[in-house]
Each structure stands twice: as C-alpha cells, then as structure tokens.
Amino acid sequence: FEAIDTGTGTSQYSGTVPLGTTAASGGYDLTDGGRGGHKTYDLNGGTTGTGTLFHDADDVWGDGTVNNRQTAAVDAAYGAAVTWDFYKAAFNRNGIAGDGKAAYSRVHYGNAYVNAFWNDSCFCMTYGDGANNADPLTSLDVAGHEMSHGLTAATAGLKYSRESGGLNEATSDIFGTSVEFFANNSADAGDYLIGEKIDINGDGTPLRYMDKPSKDGASADYWSRTVGRLDVHYSSGVANHFFYLLSEGSGAKTVNGVSYNSPTYDGSTVTGIGRDKAAQIWYKALTTYFTSSTDYAGARTGTLQAAADLYGSGSAEYKAVAAAWTAVNVK
Ligand code: ASN
Ligand code: ZN
Ligand code: CA
Secondary structure, X not given: OOOOEEEEEEOOOOOEEEEEEEEEOOEEEOEEHHHOOEEEEEOOOOOOOOOEEOEEOOOEEOOOOOOOOHHHXXXXXXXXXXXXXXXXXXXXXXXXXXXXXXXXEEEEEOOOOOOEEEEOOOOEEEEEOOHHHOOOOOOHHHHHHHHHHHHHHHOOOOOOOXXXXXXXXXXXXXXXXXXXXXXXXXXXXXOOEEOOOOOOOOOOOOOEEOOOHHHHOOOOOOOOOOHHHOOHHHHOHHHHHHHHHHHHOXXXXXXXXXXXXXXXXXXXXXXXOOHHHHHHHHHHHHHHHOOXXXXXXXXXXXXXXXXXXXXXXXXXHHHHHHHHHHHOOOO
16 A cells, blocks of 8 residues: 655646655655556666656655756656546556556756657666757656556557557657646646657757648658658657548648648648547557558558547547548548
C-alpha cells in the first residue's frame, strides 16, 4: 500500500499543476500512486541508471524556472500523469501497456542535451535540458509524444524506419497533441504544433506543424513513392497532415487562438469530424489493424476499417477518412 498525496508544482510550461506524490521519509517522493506508481528521477547530468528519486519536504515542487532543479521534474511528472489520464478517459486504457503498470521518467539527462526519448527496454522516458540547459524538453506535447512511443511499441509495433517509421512518429505527434488538448490547461492550450514551448530552433518556432508539415522546412505534406526515404520525423508529415485534415478540415481555421491553413494535394475540400473522433479512429487502427510493417497504403485501409467499426461504412466519419487520405495523396 502506498499513501497517495497530492502535491502542487510550478511547472516551466504548464503553469501550476497538481502532482501525485507519496509520503516517505518525513516528506514526499515524486511517486504517483494513483497512476501505477509512476516515478520521476533526477539524472543530475548522468546518462545511465535512474539517478535519484525526487523528494521534497513540503510537497510544493519547483518554481517555474530552470534555477530550481525540481521544475523539469514537475513538467515531466505532469506530462506522464495527463497522458495516463488521456489514455484512460479516451480509450479506457490502463497505462501504456494496458496492464496498469507505470513507466518512469528521468530528467536532467546529460549536459545541454537537446532531445527527449522513449526507451522500450527500460520502459522509461528521458529528457535533456535543452540548449544552454535553459529549455528542458519536458513540455506536455513532448511528454505525450515520448510516452506514446511506448503505446506504439506495446501495440502495432510499427518498425522505426521507412513508411512504418513515419507512422510510428506520427502516432506520437497525434497523441502528444491529443494530450495537450485533453489537458485543457489555460497556461498551455492545445494546438496542432509540436514543441512550441521548448524553443528548439532558438527563434521561438515549433518543431513541427500538423496543418502543413512542410512549414518546418523538411517534412512531407503529401505521400510520394520516395517519402519512406526521409527521416521518420519528416515522413510522419503525411499522417500528421491527414490527422489535422480529418479533425479540422482543409483551409483556414483558428483553434484556441492559433491560425492554421491546411492545403490538399488535389485542391479538394475536406470537412473535419473533430479531433476526438479522429483520435478514436487512429487508436482503433493502431491497436487493431496496424502491424510492424504497415505503410501508408495500409494505414488508409486500417483507419477505414476502424471508422467502419466505430461509425459504420456509410458514415460521414468513414467518408471523411477516405477524403483526408486522398487529400494527402494516399489513395
Ligand atoms: N525525440 C525523438 C523522438 O521521440 C527521439 C528520436 O529521434 N527517437 O522521436
Ligand atoms: Zn518520436
Ligand atoms: Ca503543441
């Protein structure tokens, strides 16, 4: 039995947030007993092992700046918690593997490390502190992205190369963004941008754009026979664009104050069905129809089967899935 407490954290990216903590040794450990016992560790510049479990005397964590080493832990723990809650609320899924067991998170990996990653062998997420150790890669959408690599590994197992690798990456962007919308956090509103808070380019621009992926200068907006040669973070653009079109439709649109303008390959118009239904279709396809070798053609077939299962083969949702794939040149 672990006593479950609720601490308060001041995050860097998401304002003041509740934290699941556990009373221990006259204070509190950053162990979320309500979500499988997820733990957040301080690597303190190391690159192996688990370092030190975060512990605090008064259950008030971080100060919103990198000067306080708990701050990155607040963001990481919050991201893991919201992602856990999203899987449960949206899909009735108990954790990454569906068995109620938590992953764990490690922050302050290496020195000025500008990345974050999921590792299936430790079943854990790891975050660097970013350039000059000033912009930890612990934003909510990035945490949701990394944790969703665990979901993909536990389900479809999409191979991390060629078109299946692009679908693997897109699945993490799709659910990372879904987590951000689900959180409904006024300090960190949902958007179809990935990494807009971590200043990874040094000029305030996001890492990726789902409405028009080529805005990053490298990602594909549309399928072509050579798209699988791209890095998986760029071939993902086709599916990210599909998900945006399926959710919001083509053309100009403003959501939570962010303006988008999503083009189509053939000049067609796509009418969106909303991101909640789009996420249901993607999840059903990922967990039922996708396999390790699914490519873009297979993703079209699998999501159409999922839409037929969920809404019927004559439904508006089914037709929208077909239209959105056609709009990204997956026919
Ligand atoms: N942050 C990257 C990702 O999750 C790390 C990687 O390239 N695998 O995709
Ligand atoms: Zn990824
Ligand atoms: Ca975002």
